[in-house]
Amino acid sequence: MSGRRFRLAAAAAALGLGAVLGALAIAYGEDAPVWSIPLLAAAAFLLCELVSLSRGPAPDATVERPAVTTVLVGRLSVAALLAFAGATVALLAAAVPARHGFATGLLGAAAAAALSLLVSAVARRSDEA
Amino acid sequence: MTFEQRAVVWFVVASAGLLAGLATAQPALVAVGAAFLVPLLFGLAAPPPRLPEATVRVSADRVIEGGRVELELTLAASDACPWLDVELRLPERLDQDGAPTRRVLALDAGETRMLEYSINCPRWGAFPIAQVRLSARDQLHLRRAELVVEPTTTLRVYPSVERLRRLAGPRATRPVTGSRPAAVAGEGIEFAELRFLAPGERARRINWRATAARGRLLVNDRLPERSSDVVIFLDALGAATTSGASTLDHAVRAAASLSEAYLRQRDRVGLLRFGGDLEWIIPGSGLRQQYRIADALLESEVARMYRWRDTSLIPRRILPPQSLIVALTPRLDWRVTRALLNLRRRGYQVSIVEVDPLPYLADAEAAAGPIAWRTWLLERDAVRTRLAGAGIALASWGPDEPIAAPVEALAAGR
Numbered sequence: 001m002s003g004r005r006f007r008l009a010a011a012a013a014a015l016g017l018g019a020v021l022g023a024l025a026i027a028y029g030e031d032a033p034v035w036s037i038p039l040l041a042a043a044a045f046l047l048c049e050l051v052s053l054s055r056g057p058a059p060d061a062t063v064e065r066p067a068v069t070t071v072l073v074g075r076l077s078v079a080a081l082l083a084f085a086g087a088t089v090a091l092l093a094a095a096v097p098a099r100h101g102f103a104t105g106l107l108g109a110a111a112a113a114a115l116s117l118l119v120s121a122v123a124r125r126s127d128e129a
Numbered sequence: 130m131t132f133e134q135r136a137v138v139w140f141v142v143a144s145a146g147l148l149a150g151l152a153t154a155q156p157a158l159v160a161v162g163a164a165f166l167v168p169l170l171f172g173l174a175a176p177p178p179r180l181p182e183a184t185v186r187v188s189a190d191r192v193i194e195g196g197r198v199e200l201e202l203t204l205a206a207s208d209a210c211p212w213l214d215v216e217l218r219l220p221e222r223l224d225q226d227g228a229p230t231r232r233v234l235a236l237d238a239g240e241t242r243m244l245e246y247s248i249n250c251p252r253w254g255a256f257p258i259a260q261v262r263l264s265a266r267d268q269l270h271l272r273r274a275e276l277v278v279e280p281t282t283t284l285r286v287y288p289s290v291e292r293l294r295r296l297a298g299p300r301a302t303r304p305v306t307g308s309r310p311a312a313v314a315g316e317g318i319e320f321a322e323l324r325f326l327a328p329g330e331r332a333r334r335i336n337w338r339a340t341a342a343r344g345r346l347l348v349n350d351r352l353p354e355r356s357s358d359v360v361i362f363l364d365a366l367g368a369a370t371t372s373g374a375s376t377l378d379h380a381v382r383a384a385a386s387l388s389e390a391y392l393r394q395r396d397r398v399g400l401l402r403f404g405g406d407l408e409w410i411i412p413g414s415g416l417r418q419q420y421r422i423a424d425a426l427l428e429s430e431v432a433r434m435y436r437w438r439d440t441s442l443i444p445r446r447i448l449p450p451q452s453l454i455v456a457l458t459p460r461l462d463w464r465v466t467r468a469l470l471n472l473r474r475r476g477y478q479v480s481i482v483e484v485d486p487l488p489y490l491a492d493a494e495a496a497a498g499p500i501a502w503r504t505w506l507l508e509r510d511a512v513r514t515r516l517a518g519a520g521i522a523l524a525s526w527g528p529d530e531p532i533a534a535p536v537e538a539l540a541a542g543r
Contacts (some may be wrong), residue, residue: 003231037157041164048142052135052270057214061231070211070235074268079168086167087160094156116170 001068003061007054015048017043038087045083049076087114130177131287136271139169174268180265181206181213181236183278189256190282194253194289194382197226202244202261206236214264217246220256222282224249253288253381255427287423288382291532293390297480297522297539301451302355302458308394310352324350330333357390357465358399358412361422362472364458364465365404365429368515369489374528376484381426383532387455388422390536399447400425403465409447448472454479455539459486466512473519481516481523482535488528 021043022031034039053071055065146162149155181204188199202217217230226247236242248258257280264275298309310319312329323339326346334348361384368377384400392414399412400422410418410425448454454477458465473479494502515524522542524535 003233034156037160038164041157041161044161045164046169048138050134057233058216058231060229061214061216061233062229063233064235067212068231070268074211075270078171079269082168082171083164086163089167090163091156092151092161094159095399115167124336 001063001065002059003063004059005057006057006063006068007059010050010053010056014054016048017047017050021047033092037091038084040081041087042084046076046080049079086115130272130274131268132357133271133273134171136172139165139271143169152485168269168453169271169496172271175267175269176208177272178210178265178267178274179206179208180263180274180276181210181242183261184258184261185261185278185281187284189284191285191287191524192250193195193287194250196250196286198248198250198284200246200248200259202246203241204234204236204244206240209238210234210236210265211268212270214262214266215244216262216264218260218262220254220258222254223253223256223258224251234329244297249348250284250286252378253286253427254287254386255285258282258284261482285424285427288385288426290389291386293386293533293536295467295533295537295540296387296390296394297453297455297536297542298321299357299359299451299453299478301478302357303397303449305356306354306395308354309357309396310354313352315353317321317351319352319354321350321352323347336488346370356394356396356414358452359387360399360401360412360448360452360454361387362454362456362458362469363400363402363404363426363429363464364456364460365402366465367459367461369461369486371489372492374489376459376461376486376489377429379526379528380459380484381429383457383484383526385423387457387536389419392416392419397449398422399452401443402429403464404405404429407443411446412449448477450476452477456481457484458482459484460509460512461486468514469521470516470519473521475498479521480539481521482532483523483525485525485527 021040024040053075143166144163146160147160148162148163150157150159152361176318184200184203184205186203188201192198200217202215204213204215206213213234213236215232215234217225219225219230226249230246232244234242246259260280261278262275263278264273266273302309310317310321314321323336324347326348327333330348334347336347339347363380363384368375368380371378388398388400395414397412397414398418400410402408402425408425410421413421454469454472456465456469456479458469458481460466460481460483469479469481497505513523522539524538524542526532526535
């Protein structure tokens with residue numbers, strides 16, 4: 001695949017996703033259900049990624065298939081899943097009632113540390129693989 | 130290793146989302162911030178990108194103009210490299226044939242890849258080959274490692290040589306055996322003339338058939354084969370150029386052909402490059418001299434210079450007495466004309482192959498205006514007449530003509 005085609009594909013995907021997000025914003029506005037927030041955050045993240053990819057390889061370059069697969073799987077899918085997971089955890093943490101005070105703080109810190117360790121472990125493991 | 134700009138953008142978006150969420154008590158903003166924060170942490174926790182080991186191998190380091198060399202770039206990855214941007218940077222005058230010069234690859238740990246490039250060499254020159262730029266990124270493209278592999282080989286593209294059959298010969302020869310008949314009679318193979326037998330001459334020189342016809346003893350006079358000194362004068366002070374070629378390109382090809390032809394005749398050939406720096410090769414003979422001249426020609430570039438330059442700077446041993454000087458010049462710089470006239474006055478036999486610059490100056494007439502253009506042409510004609518008046522033979526050479534045409538014209542004029 002040529003770099004120009006790669007960029008065009010990424011730009012087209014970004015435009016499509018942007019159009020979908022825009023349509024959703026127009027349709028629901030501020031009435032979007034809470035459960036959709038992680039999905040929307042992940043979609044916004046994905047949109048940024050696609051825009052970044054559309055400015056990626058030089059137009060005259062040849063992008064080999066393994067590199068395209070790595071980008072689709074490693075960069076877009078994994079990053080989108082991580083974004084979704086992060087947004088979900090953040091939303092769940094925000095849902096914990098604030099009146100528990102110190103206990104909530106401890107729980108939040110523990111959750112953040114666990115999440116950080118998990119992310120680190122997964123990152124190293126995926127790189128070794 | 131450097132961070133990509135997007136890593137900073139992610140960090141800023143994540144921080145802004147989290148802070149705005151805290152300030153406005155909106156969980157949605159915190160969720161957006163976290164959506165950028167977690168991939169950022171993931172990317173930073175992963176090991177940094179590592180570049181593969183790159184080795185460049187060129188199939189030949191010497192090639193004739195118009196030839197082709199194969200270049201192999203071997204990439205050996207010790208660690209996985211999910212995105213590797215490989216760019217082959219070739220010198221301007223070399224063409225890459227076939228595969229693109231930029232590729233994006235993904236290498237597994239321990240994988241070795243060989244990239245092959247076919248390089249055309251349309252023009253002579255010495256080119257460092259080839260610079261390779263490697264740029265590796267990690268899985269989420271947050272960090273980048275770059276390496277530029279500098280060229281280690283110099284590719285020498287020699288000018289193509291045209292076979293010349295007839296050459297302008299010097300009037301004087303050296304007392305060394307060569308292929309050129311000397312001006313004075315002596316022991317040799319080439320027949321010169323018949324003359325009457327003189328006392329003390331060897332009987333084997335008698336031409337019995339002529340003697341029988343004339344009734345007196347006649348002997349064959351022969352010319353000994355001698356070599357001579359030829360200096361090729363290459364004008365690198367000025368050149369007329371178009372996008373694809375220049376008068377210097379043609380002059381260098383002509384110089385290569387002339388030196389090869391004269392050396393084949395066992396003459397001593399030297400080179401004098403009259404450019405920004407005066408450079409020379411002392412006259413010599415043989416195959417080694419041919420390579421020496423060819424190597425020196427490869428480094429010919431047009432060097433603009435505004436200081437005074439004349440022939441007094443030329444060492445005496447470069448120009449042996451009574452040698453033939455064959456100048457290759459477009460006659461665009463008056464200093465070259467003056468130098469050639471000086472050499473002629475010093476007693477050298479000078480011949481000029483004028484590399485015609487007019488085909489390269491198609492737009493010059495419009496740029497300069499018709500009167501200026503016509504004046505310039507008249508000036509050229511005047512200089513040409515002046516050179517001819519000084520006893521300098523001159524033959525014009527167009528870009529589409531073989532070099533044999535002006536060389537034979539000079540030879541016929543002698």
